Amino acid sequence: MVAANRDVVNTCQYHRQTMKIDLRESWFIRDVEIPTRLVLAPMAGVSVQAFRRQGRRFGAGLVCSEMVSCAGIEHRNEKTLGYLRVASDEHPLAIQIFGSEPRTMADAARMVEAAGADLVDINFGCPVRKVTKTGAGATLLDEPARAAAIVEAVANAVDVPVSVKMRRGLRDGSRTCLEVGPQLVDAGAATLTLHPRSAQQMYTGTADHSLTAELVALVDVPVIASGDVTSRAKAQTVLATTAAAAVMVGRGAQGNPWALREIVDGDDAEPTREEVVAELVLFIRETVRELGERRASGFLKKFYGWYLGRGRFPRPFKQELVVLDTTDEVERLLLAAAPGALQLIEQLEAELPGGDEVLLDLPISIYGGG
């Protein structure tokens, strides 16, 4: 068992009696230090840079890009390459790639490393047909030799650690992850994230973290537990009962960065209306900068409900926002509902690196010749 993982296991055993696990404890994926035991999940259509930067501010020790197509990287698709922009304040950051060919995955991993990612994450968990029908995502769990070949090719292509995120298997009740996981570690994976639902389950039922505990016992790399962690109590139970190195939070953080603060620090203060509006306006401004107004205005609509729900604002208010054409109009209405937010936004913007200085150059020129 490697030292880092042994320490995590020992710490967990020590705390198991008290159930008081320190989420602020740092841990390592090879030589990459992760400052807290909370990881922000990769989520397609959600994990833009603004989401990741916000996640880091609220206590996530590691953040992840959404899954990026290695075919899109290979063809230098402009939108795909946009996913490889890394901000100076989001490290440590994993960029996740998906594909089914070892060579193209290795090439994509080189681009990801050159873009500044601290980890290359491989997606063996996506259950969506558009992805699985190409032989990528969760289908690779049924093709362990190919999955291992992908991990090996990627690990040989880059110096940064390689991580793998997977589901329990394809079909309900599957335990495939326990067979495939150790093979992926042998192939070079420096950490595994397990979302213990089957691909067939999509997001129904519950994540069975008894499988996470079994996986932790089988491998000598840190394991990250993903699925249904929405509170500090649940995070501590999952960490204590699985001996995982960290928990990953996805849906619980949508429009709710305060959940991350509660999980890491136990600070369960409800945000004020001003705080909610300030975070949402900041998120809108950053997303417009990242995606451009046209893409951002559609992309952002789902976030209005996520931020303003949970009894924070009356339901019709969200309806008013989603029909507006521009994000400027949305911002005006939000600030009219909570004028005190303006001062908070100014404070936040003064503290954060802003504008272009957070964007690092893409290394396209290095690989432009193919």
Ligand SMILES: Cc1cc2nc3c(=O)[nH]c(=O)nc-3n(C[C@H](O)[C@H](O)[C@H](O)COP(=O)(O)O)c2cc1C
């Ligand atoms: C909208 C959405 C998009 C997702 N996209 C990805 C993805 O791109 N890559 C990935 O590995 N997992 C993806 N996931 C799965 C999450 O990372 C996570 O494993 C899952 O949601 C369970 O965690 P949760 O209960 O905390 O949400 C996605 C989940 C959601 C809800």
